[in-house]
Amino acid sequence: AGVIEVATKQASDRRDSIKAFEEGGREAAAAKEAAELVVLEEFLPPQMSAEGLMELIKATVSEVGAASIQDKGKLMGKLMPQVRGKADGTVVNQMATGYLESLS
Secondary structure, three states: OOHHHHHHHHHHHHHHHHHHHHHOOOHHHHHHHHHHHHHHHOOOOOOOOHHHHHHHHHHHHHHHOOOOHHHHHHHHHHHHHHHOOOOOHHHHHHHHHHHHHHHO
């Protein structure tokens, strides 16, 4: 794996840890993870805006002919390589799912 892929995975892990530590009331641990996240983000390309991501989702839905949530696999297979390193996979998944559900 390349540097960007590793940094992206580590950044995602840090975001998950921050959320878990904050929910558990462990603010010091969350702050440590947040500091590490800041350093990791210096190695990542700029993240896509929510608006830009939604435009790409809509264009990809049209491109693959997705019409419902049953087409999610086809959509994600085409979408993820385009956003890798530029958007958090969890966010992409949530936005794509929401958009597909709105089509039904």
